[in-house]
Amino acid sequence: xxxxxxSMHEFTKGLIKENPTLVTLLGMCPTLxxxxxxVNGIGMGLATTFVLVCSNIVISLLKNVxxxxxxxPCFIVIIAGFVTLIxxxxxxxxxxxxSALGIFLSLITVNCIILGRAEAFASxxxxxxxxxxxxxxxxxxxxxxxxxxxLREIFGSGSWLGFKIPVISSNPVxxxxxPAGGFFVLGCIIAMVNKIANRKPPAEISCSNCPxxxxxxxxxxxxxxxxx
Amino acid sequence: xxxxxxxxxxxxxxCIVVSGLLVFAHNxxxxxxxxxxxxxxxxxxxxxxxxxxxEMLLDKNADTKTPVTFDVxxxxxxxxxxxxxxxxxxIEEDGYSKGGLHVxxxxxxxxxxxxxxxxECGETPGLGTKVKEKSFLDTLVGFDTNxxxxxxxxxxxxxxxxxxxxxxxxxxxxxxxxxxxxxxxA
Numbered sequence: 001x002x003x004x005x006x007s008m009h010e011f012t013k014g015l016i017k018e019n020p021t022l023v024t025l026l027g028m029c030p031t032l033x034x035x036x037x038x039v040n041g042i043g044m045g046l047a048t049t050f051v052l053v054c055s056n057i058v059i060s061l062l063k064n065v066x067x068x069x070x071x072x073p074c075f076i077v078i079i080a081g082f083v084t085l086i087x088x089x090x091x092x093x094x095x096x097x098x099s100a101l102g103i104f105l106s107l108i109t110v111n112c113i114i115l116g117r118a119e120a121f122a123s124x125x126x127x128x129x130x131x132x133x134x135x136x137x138x139x140x141x142x143x144x145x146x147x148x149x150x151l152r153e154i155f156g157s158g159s160w161l162g163f164k165i166p167v168i169s170s171n172p173v174x175x176x177x178x179p180a181g182g183f184f185v186l187g188c189i190i191a192m193v194n195k196i197a198n199r200k201p202p203a204e205i206s207c208s209n210c211p212x213x214x215x216x217x218x219x220x221x222x223x224x225x226x227x228x
Numbered sequence: 229x230x231x232x233x234x235x236x237x238x239x240x241x242x243c244i245v246v247s248g249l250l251v252f253a254h255n256x257x258x259x260x261x262x263x264x265x266x267x268x269x270x271x272x273x274x275x276x277x278x279x280x281x282x283e284m285l286l287d288k289n290a291d292t293k294t295p296v297t298f299d300v301x302x303x304x305x306x307x308x309x310x311x312x313x314x315x316x317x318x319i320e321e322d323g324y325s326k327g328g329l330h331v332x333x334x335x336x337x338x339x340x341x342x343x344x345x346x347x348e349c350g351e352t353p354g355l356g357t358k359v360k361e362k363s364f365l366d367t368l369v370g371f372d373t374n375x376x377x378x379x380x381x382x383x384x385x386x387x388x389x390x391x392x393x394x395x396x397x398x399x400x401x402x403x404x405x406x407x408x409x410x411x412x413x414a
Contacts, residue, residue, distance in 0.1 A: 036354040066242075067235040074242050081246035085253050092257040099350040157354045174385055177354040 010129045014136030020113040021144040022193045027113040030104045031145060032182040038161050041149030043097045044104060045142025047090070049135065051082045052114050056122040056134035063123045075118045080109045113141060144189070151185050152176045263293025265307070269332065272345035273307060273316050276334035281310040285414050296414075298407050300399055304330075312412045313337045317400040323351045323392035329359070331393070333400035339408070341371040341397050356389035364390065371397040373405050 020026045027048075034044045058078050059066075066074045087105050090098040098105065108114065117137055122130040154160050156176030158169030175181045193199075265284055273282040285296040285306045295305035307316040314336065321329045330348035333341060344365050351357050358364070364383050371380075377398060382390035404411065 034353075036352065040353055062242075065238065067238055069231070070235040070239045073239055077239070077242050077246055081250060084250050088250075088253050088257045092259070095348060099348050153354065177352075177385075 007128065007132055011132040011136040014133065014138070014140040015143065016140070016193075016197075018137075019140040019144055019193070020116075020137050021141055022190050024116075025190075026116055027111050027141060028186075029107065030111065031148065032179065032186065034101060034104050035145055035149040035152055035182060035185075036156065036177045037153045038146055038149040040097075040101065041145030041147075042142060043094075044101055045138070045145045047086050047101065047105065048108055048111060048113065048141055049138025050086055051079060051108050052117060052138040052141075053131060053134040054082045055079045055114055055118055056130040057127065059118045059122040060125060060127050060130035066123075071123065072115075072119070075115060075123075076109065079114050079118065083109045113137060148182075148185055148189060151189075152181060156181060263295050263305070268347055269305075269307065269318065272332040272347055273309075273334075275345040276316060276332065276343035277309065277314045280314070282307050282316070283310075285411065298403055298410075300403050302396070302399060303403065306403070306411060307332075308411055308414060312414070314342075315404055315411050317403055318347065319396045319399060321392045321396040321399070323359070323389035324356045324386075325350050325352075328356065329389065329392045329396060331396055333397060335400055335404040339372050339401055339405050341368055341401060344368060344393075344397075351386070351389045356386045358383045358386040359389040359393050364393075368393065368397050371401060373401050375401075 014020065016023075018024060021028075021031050030044055030048070034040045055075070055078050059075060062074075062078075083106065086108075087098070090101070090105065117133060121133045125133070150160060154165060154168065155173050156178075158165050158172040173181075176185065263284060263286055265282060269284075270282060274280070285308065287294040287296055297303040297305065302319050302321050304318040304320055307318065308314065314334065317333045317335065319329075319331055319333060320327045321331070323329045328350040330346070330350070332345045332347060334343045334345070336342040346360055349357055349360055351359070361383070367380050371394075375398075377391075377394040380390075380394060
């Protein structure tokens with residue numbers, strides 16, 4: 001029973017509590033760039049989830065084989081392999097989504113969420129928790145991209161998932177689909193999530209408020225050292 | 229010694245395995261559509277001119293299927309129907325992103341644009357993709373060699389994409405007027 005509970009925790013933590021985009025602020029580049037439409041957010045999110053789960057599986061299985069000295073290049077090669085694979089699949093079967101995601105599809109390789117989870121979780125944990133962690137983090141990323149894409153599409157284009165929204169569609173607020181609008185919407189969503197979670201800014205810099213504390217091996221002294 | 233050999237060896241093996249798998253995946257998913265009337269192209273042609281028998285002009289001297297492009301930059305292929313009165317030019321034109329506008333431009337026998345169909349649009353979603361809207365495409369109908377592109381308004385927030393579309397139309401009508409005989413006698 002406790003095993004189930006912790007497995008569930010590995011899955012759910014990525015959705016809200018440790019949401020990669022809204023809490024740990026990883027993967028900002030695709031978040032801001034592809035969320036002009038809700039459907040692109042879902043596409044990018046699911047593509048990232050696929051790569052995240054696959055790379056977590058392989059890295060978790062190979063964790064005892066990969067020497068520590070070359071672990072990062074190995075992780076990147078494995079991740080890049082899966083990214084190339086998904087770009088072949090999208091190009092072959094979903095060309096419209098492939099062209100909409102454009103350069104950001106290849107950039108999944110260097111998406112810090114994937115490398116971050118590989119380094120911080122999959123390389124230290126067993127197969128099942130790694131799969132659940134990848135799935136949870138990926139879906140959390142998809143969810144935040146979808147929410148952000150929806151808001152930007154509704155206000156910026158006056159439509160949602162292709163449906164025109166009366167009133168707004170005749171006078172859309174263009175700034176929402178411009179880069180500046182991306183920052184604005186992201187800021188608002190993060191502020192809202194912080195308000196709901198009742199998260200307050202830390203009185204002093206410490207590990208207690210840091211969402212990365214669990215996976216970070218450093219001590220508080222290391223983290224706040226000035227000569228860093 | 230062990231520390232110097234094993235890490236690079238493991239990395240090399242991983243690289244070889246991943247590359248091998250990718251070669252396999254590429255061979256499984258890649259289909260060469262050069263010089264082939266794909267379903268997308270057919271649907272695009274029918275979208276512009278209605279139902280009919282469409283065929284792509286191919287270079288008769290080449291061994292493989294090579295589409296005729298009349299050496300115009302950006303032109304991918306030229307398509308005609310069985311009556312040879314309708315001509316469609318497949319163009320990849322730069323919008324805001326390089327090669328972001330992949331369109332089929334239908335040119336009628338008078339050398340004017342009859343209609344435009346999108347094969348692919350890689351422009352910024354919500355901004356550049358506005359050139360796909362009917363209201364803008366309708367302004368390009370009737371575009372011929374005498375039309376001044378500056379007389380047609382660009383779409384707000386899609387200026388580069390609009391300019392790309394007008395440039396593509398200009399190329400298509402110019403190509404048709406210069407090579408009309410070759411196209412109709414093909």
